[in-house]
Amino acid sequence: MAALPRRIIKETQRLMQEPVPGISAVPSETNARYFHVIVTGPEDSPFEGGLFKLELFLPEDYPMSAPKVRFITKIYHPNIDRLGRICLDILKDKWSPALQIRTVLLSIQALLSAPNPDDPLANDVAELWKVNEGEAIRNAKEWTRRYAMDN
Amino acid sequence: MNTNVKEQDCAVCLQKCHHPTQLPCGHIFCFLCVKGVAIQSKKCAMCRAQIPSDYLDHPVLLEKVLQQEIPNENASEEVENQWYYEGRNGWWKYDERSNAELESAFNAGDADCALLLAGAVYTIDFQNMIQFRRNDPTRRRRVRRDTPTLPAKGVAGIKNIGIGQSEQPKLNNEDHHDEVVTISDPESEVIIVEDDDETTEDENLNQSLDIVHVISTLSLVDPDSPRTILGNESADDT
Missing domain, CATH: 3.30.40.10 (Zinc/RING finger domain, C3HC4 (zinc finger))
Incomplete structure (x- = not known):
């Protein structure tokens, strides 16, 4: 297997030395391009108090292409579907090689604080978020309690 | 500055x-x-x-970029060997970072070495002394390991021209201040950058075709595609 590019080594070291508050990303022991991620639900969001597991993979041509990131923990969010796939522009057409694992995970955390039902991935969730935000938020809180709190 | x-x-x-x-x-x-x-x-x-x-x-x-500087610029150890790749008109030096990676892989006895060069992944096969693109192995060139003093066209696509030499960039522009760096x-x-792409079966393949090729290859690994999502498809971890 190819040696790990310097950039990935550097990012990994920095993630360990200066971790981002509320985010942990640990490389797999068997594959240094695969990270086990935990994001804490942001305060004042329906996800507060939850610990959300994600997986993050750096493709071969990273950083020219974006990391692949997916929620493993079930989450009720208009921009995250039931397979955990995330609708976030910087993971797609707005990716830039100057972004990093750290900035990607911060953006995902920010997405939890600011759901965007106008650009939905989970259509049923987005629909409810638009027509009855209160109920959608109750659902999100319930899912957080059910899936993201009992570890 | x-x-x-x-x-x-x-x-x-x-x-x-x-x-x-x-x-x-x-x-x-x-x-x-x-x-x-x-x-x-x-x-x-x-x-x-x-x-x-x-x-x-x-x-x-x-x-x-002075050719003489290149071997010494590398931090810790003296560069005793320089890796070169073949372009259309001669041999080019790998940049010093890639050179260091090639050296360490070669000295470790590895069969090959993968490098991320200008956004594409290349394999350098030490047995056959060739470099090829990971996503298109038909795009290949010869490589060699030699002394750093071998006459070379430049480093990693940056052509080296001494003062007083009259060579001009191939792709002249009407606008004079644009044509020379x-x-x-x-x-x-004066430094001139030459696009010196891999040798292919079709020597006339031009640059724009090459770029189209890269794009079409990239679209095959579209990160949006649901199938490219990571291994474990079960969304629940109880």
Whole structure:
């Protein structure tokens, strides 16, 4: 297997030395391009108090292409579907090689604080978020309690 | 100003800016990192400003490149061997970072070495002494390991021309100030960047075709595609 590019080594070291508050990303022991991620639900969001597991993979041509990131923990969010796939522009057409694992995970955390039902991935969730935000938020809180709190 | 540039890390490779190259928007990256983004996203990695399609014909390098400097620039150990790749008109040196990686892989007895060069992954096969593109093995060139003093066209696509030599860039532009790279150090040499792509079966294959090729290959690994999502498809972890 190819040696790990310097950039990935550097990012990994920095993630360990200066971790981002509320985010942990640990490389797999068997594959240094695969990270086990935990994001804490942001305060004042329906996800507060939850610990959300994600997986993050750096493709071969990273950083020219974006990391692949997916929620493993079930989450009720208009921009995250039931397979955990995330609708976030910087993971797609707005990716830039100057972004990093750290900035990607911060953006995902920010997405939890600011759901965007106008650009939905989970259509049923987005629909409810638009027509009855209160109920959608109750659902999100319930899912957080059910899936993201009992570890 | 230039000392500043030298100490700044390139935002693409997160290493010291290597052959610092400035985009029209003002942002500075390594030459090879600029080459990668200019071919792939065509946008500045910092501000997303469009990179002109002809930018690589006359990039703005901020430092002179002296062939003599190259072997010594590498930090810790003396470079005793230099790796070269074959272009259409001669041998080119790998940049010193790639050279160091090739050396360590070669000395470790590895069969090959993978390098991320200008945004594409290349395999250097030590048995056959060839380099090929991971996603298109028909795009290949010969490589060699030799003394650093071998006559070379330049380093990693940056052609080296001494003062007083009259060679001009191949792709002339009407606009004179665009055609030759400007360098902040008035005593420095003129640097010309040549696109010297891999040899293919079709020698006439032009650059734009090559870029189309890269794009079409990239679309096969579309990150949006649901199938490319990571291994474990079960969304629940109880």
